[in-house]
Amino acid sequence: MANGQRGEVDLVCGDQRLVLCLTLGALAEIETALGGDVATRMQRLKATDLVAILRALLKGGGELEAARQVERLPLDPADVARAIAAAFTAASAEAGAA
Numbered sequence: 001m002a003n004g005q006r007g008e009v010d011l012v013c014g015d016q017r018l019v020l021c022l023t024l025g026a027l028a029e030i031e032t033a034l035g036g037d038v039a040t041r042m043q044r045l046k047a048t049d050l051v052a053i054l055r056a057l058l059k060g061g062g063e064l065e066a067a068r069q070v071e072r073l074p075l076d077p078a079d080v081a082r083a084i085a086a087a088f089t090a091a092s093a094e095a096g097a098a
Contacts, residue, residue: 007090008061011083014074019061020083022091026060047077054080057087 001017002008008021027038033052034041041049051070058067066073 002061004090007087007093009083009086009090011079013066016066018058018063018066020054020057020063020087021060022057022087023060026056029056029059050077050080050084053084057084 002010002019002021006021008019011018011020030053031038033056034049045053054075055067055070058064058070
């Protein structure tokens with residue numbers, strides 16, 4: 001279960017609950033995957049971008065096996081988009097509280 005104090009959010013995937021977290025490592029992985037200009041690319045994401053972002057956030061949340069198998073997970077794209085947005089919002093709120 002996600003720890004909101006750490007900026008974690010949950011993503012329900014089939015019968016499992018996965019934890020996403022925007023860590024510094026996840027952010028670096030996202031920047032690499034998106035070519036560095038994250039803010040611009042976030043406005044027009046492709047499916048492959050969403051997968052790369054989700055994989056990084058899963059790793060940040062400690063969900064290493066799910067990150068390795070992300071293409072095989074029973075995911076709803078709308079749920080994924082909401083969870084990604086929530087992870088960025090949670091990280092922003094956590095940074096503001098620090």
